[in-house]
Amino acid sequence: KNQFKIAVLPGDGIGPEVIGESIKILNAIAEAFHYTFEFTYGLMGAEAIYQTGNPLPDETLKICKESDAVLFGAIGDPAFDNNPDAKVRPEQGLLKLRKELGLFANIRPLKMYSSLIEKSPLKKEIIEGTDIQIFRELVSGIYFGEKFTEENGEYAYDVCKYSREDIIPIVHMAFQEAQKRRKKLTLIDKANVLDTSRLWRKVCKEIASEYPDVELDFMFVDNAAMQLILNPKQFDVIVTENMFGDIISDEASVIGGSIGLLPSASIGESNALFEPIHGSYPQAKGKGIANPIASILSTAMMLDYLKLEQAAEKLRKSVEYAIENKYVTVDLKAEQPYSTSEVGSFIADYI
Amino acid sequence: KNQFKIAVLPGDGIGPEVIGESIKILNAIAEAFHYTFEFTYGLMGAEAIYQTGNPLPDETLKICKESDAVLFGAIGDPAFDNNPDAKVRPEQGLLKLRKELGLFANIRPLKMYSSLIEKSPLKKEIIEGTDIQIFRELVSGIYFGEKFTEENGEYAYDVCKYSREDIIPIVHMAFQEAQKRRKKLTLIDKANVLDTSRLWRKVCKEIASEYPDVELDFMFVDNAAMQLILNPKQFDVIVTENMFGDIISDEASVIGGSIGLLPSASIGESNALFEPIHGSYPQAKGKGIANPIASILSTAMMLDYLKLEQAAEKLRKSVEYAIENKYVTVDLKAEQPYSTSEVGSFIADYI
Ligand SMILES: CC(C)[C@H](C(=O)O)[C@@H](O)C(=O)O
Ligand SMILES: CC(C)[C@H](C(=O)O)[C@@H](O)C(=O)O
Numbered sequence: 001k002n003q004f005k006i007a008v009l010p011g012d013g014i015g016p017e018v019i020g021e022s023i024k025i026l027n028a029i030a031e032a033f034h035y036t037f038e039f040t041y042g043l044m045g046a047e048a049i050y051q052t053g054n055p056l057p058d059e060t061l062k063i064c065k066e067s068d069a070v071l072f073g074a075i076g077d078p079a080f081d082n083n084p085d086a087k088v089r090p091e092q093g094l095l096k097l098r099k100e101l102g103l104f105a106n107i108r109p110l111k112m113y114s115s116l117i118e119k120s121p122l123k124k125e126i127i128e129g130t131d132i133q134i135f136r137e138l139v140s141g142i143y144f145g146e147k148f149t150e151e152n153g154e155y156a157y158d159v160c161k162y163s164r165e166d167i168i169p170i171v172h173m174a175f176q177e178a179q180k181r182r183k184k185l186t187l188i189d190k191a192n193v194l195d196t197s198r199l200w201r202k203v204c205k206e207i208a209s210e211y212p213d214v215e216l217d218f219m220f221v222d223n224a225a226m227q228l229i230l231n232p233k234q235f236d237v238i239v240t241e242n243m244f245g246d247i248i249s250d251e252a253s254v255i256g257g258s259i260g261l262l263p264s265a266s267i268g269e270s271n272a273l274f275e276p277i278h279g280s281y282p283q284a285k286g287k288g289i290a291n292p293i294a295s296i297l298s299t300a301m302m303l304d305y306l307k308l309e310q311a312a313e314k315l316r317k318s319v320e321y322a323i324e325n326k327y328v329t330v331d332l333k334a335e336q337p338y339s340t341s342e343v344g345s346f347i348a349d350y351i
Numbered sequence: 352k353n354q355f356k357i358a359v360l361p362g363d364g365i366g367p368e369v370i371g372e373s374i375k376i377l378n379a380i381a382e383a384f385h386y387t388f389e390f391t392y393g394l395m396g397a398e399a400i401y402q403t404g405n406p407l408p409d410e411t412l413k414i415c416k417e418s419d420a421v422l423f424g425a426i427g428d429p430a431f432d433n434n435p436d437a438k439v440r441p442e443q444g445l446l447k448l449r450k451e452l453g454l455f456a457n458i459r460p461l462k463m464y465s466s467l468i469e470k471s472p473l474k475k476e477i478i479e480g481t482d483i484q485i486f487r488e489l490v491s492g493i494y495f496g497e498k499f500t501e502e503n504g505e506y507a508y509d510v511c512k513y514s515r516e517d518i519i520p521i522v523h524m525a526f527q528e529a530q531k532r533r534k535k536l537t538l539i540d541k542a543n544v545l546d547t548s549r550l551w552r553k554v555c556k557e558i559a560s561e562y563p564d565v566e567l568d569f570m571f572v573d574n575a576a577m578q579l580i581l582n583p584k585q586f587d588v589i590v591t592e593n594m595f596g597d598i599i600s601d602e603a604s605v606i607g608g609s610i611g612l613l614p615s616a617s618i619g620e621s622n623a624l625f626e627p628i629h630g631s632y633p634q635a636k637g638k639g640i641a642n643p644i645a646s647i648l649s650t651a652m653m654l655d656y657l658k659l660e661q662a663a664e665k666l667r668k669s670v671e672y673a674i675e676n677k678y679v680t681v682d683l684k685a686e687q688p689y690s691t692s693e694v695g696s697f698i699a700d701y702i
Contacts, residue, residue, distance in 0.1 A: 155512065
């Protein structure tokens with residue numbers, strides 16, 4: 001197969017700018033490797049609310065379901081964040097899309113670039129050699145449990161619910177990844193307090209017997225939040241529930257020095273979505289300063305998923321070349337930084 | 352008043368060792384300042400389960416209710432952590448005690464010691480001058496909402512619930528603390544996803560009008576987990592719900608270099624409990640290597656609460672003196688470290 005349908009959802013804030021660079025890259029790859037990518041654009045998030053009243057229009061969902069993969073930019077808008085009473089919110093679009101496409105596993109690799117090690121707020125000796133892969137459960141837990149606000153705003157609740165079926169697939173995925181790596185899997189939970197965490201622990205223990213070559217250990221989330229900074233090298237593969245994964249993976253992103261570098265893949269049975277882990281960064285919108293590399297590396301994860309490993313490899317090499325030659329945006333370089341589109345073009349040209 | 356009833360709950364792991372040093376200190380203070388502390392010991396945690404089957408025996412609760420303040424060591428035991436089926440767990444004792452005593456606010460000051468700045472995994476320029484006070488809500492949220500595990504272990508849930516009444520008192524406390532400091536309060540929440548977080552945001556906004564001199568801002572918990580490491584100096588007072596507070600305050604503890612230094616106070620209408628933020632650290636139990644300073648500084652917070660500010664001040668000075676003279680345990684010193692009891696005695700002698 002060398003023809004692919006890609007759904008493109010630029011989203012909010014800097015989303016359109018970084019997605020633009022991913023498209024540039026894919027066009028370069030199409031030319032170099034003789035593939036055809038057919039792009040179909042969809043609205044999602046605040047932009048979709050402004051234009052249609054709906055953060056995930058049916059049309060967008062349809063485009064995504066019919067595509068081989070989804071490329072997504074970012075979501076979120078301060079106008080909604082600052083209004084706790086808003087009934088419709090941009091984030092609902094992304095959450096609904098994750099659920100509808102069954103994207104149960106959010107995968108975030110944490111790779112260090114030696115030329116950027118000085119950028120980290122952590123000391124070199126702490127972080128050097130860190131290589132972590134985080135598997136975050138993405139379509140259950142407190143994000144998707146029942147939610148309720150009493151009509152006079154007297155109280156509210158959110159339910160965190162997990163069934164065995166919600167847990168089993170991502171745990172297998174994480175064990176399989178650990179087998180290919182340093183053979184260590186850490187479950188992050190709060191099993192000393194939460195029933196759902198105890199269920200996670202139980203299911204992980206049961207599944208562990210199928211992967212006798214992988215060492216499974218458990219860490220409470222509060223301790224994990226410390227250990228990630230004190231000694232990140234102790235981790236290989238991490239698996240965790242939705243909310244803890246949200247917090248822990250963002251925390252882990254500081255290790256490498258810039259969140260602007262970090263990609264993610266959200267994988268389901270028959271669909272997949274690729275997005276940078278940074279947010280919509282509204283303050284930077286339209287300024288041409290956003291780092292496109294997270295979006296570009298998400299595109300590389302998409303190429304892997306489409307089994308275009310050679311192209312993915314070439315793209316990662318090109319990104320490394322740009323980083324090593326300091327062809328980077330202002331977040332990684334104080335003097336003479338390049339713009340979003342200059343960095344994208346540099347990488348595209350190298351391909 | 353110069354006579355005080357102190358309930359003493361040594362708890363599990365290194366709890367008894369560090370609490371022993373706090374008692375040593377209080378005896379020195381009693382002598383120097385002519386106070387009388389009457390200590391009554393109670394069982395709690397794994398030790399209480401082993402001896403009575405109950406992680407919080409009625410007798411212990413009674414002792415605590417009748418005391419002027421509670422000193423607590425640590426809780427937790429690997430025998431329970433590794434058994435997701437255990438019906439009775441040590442932590443239930445602490446959670447029940449917090450609830451029964453109405454300890455709605457857990458306060459964790461984060462202070463930097465210039466002589467220890469090199470110990471931090473973070474770079475000096477990032478952390479120098481950091482001074483954060485965290486207010487964690489302690490008796491509601493997902494810790495205390497309904498919990499359920501289906502009898503065949505097919506699914507489980509935990510409910511996070513907040514009412515206005517749960518939120519209002521701690522928000523006032525946090526605003527009042529901000530007024531005494533740099534006049535900035537940050538609410539950490541996940542208001543783009545959770546109904547309970549939106550209620551927190553609403554209540555904070557309403558209360559803000561009573562504190563016009565304090566600047567209130569909001570931060571999503573995933574972003575906060577990054578910002579704490581990227582730029583901790585941006586924070587003054589933080590207020591947050593129970594689970595986020597658990598994670599964020601442990602994460603913040605790495606900034607200063609050792610969790611073995613950090614105290615906490617848990618305050619209610621008419622009761623208060625003081626405990627180091629570190630856990631029971633079972634691997635170190637009985638080895639005489641635990642850092643007693645977190646427990647000793649928790650004791651200083653207790654002295655403040657009892658309005659013995661002069662004694663509290665003297666105690667803090669003594670701790671600083673010990674730290675500056677490198678009279679510290681192995682977590683802070685590779686060569687020639689002192690034992691738990693040597694550090695405690697050094698501080699007691701200085702008083
Ligand atoms: C935008 C928000 C709903 C989302 C999440 O919390 O999942 C984001 O933080 C992420 O991690 O992708
Ligand atoms: C022991 C545990 C139940 C407790 C908590 O999660 O509250 C601890 O981590 C803490 O922060 O005091």
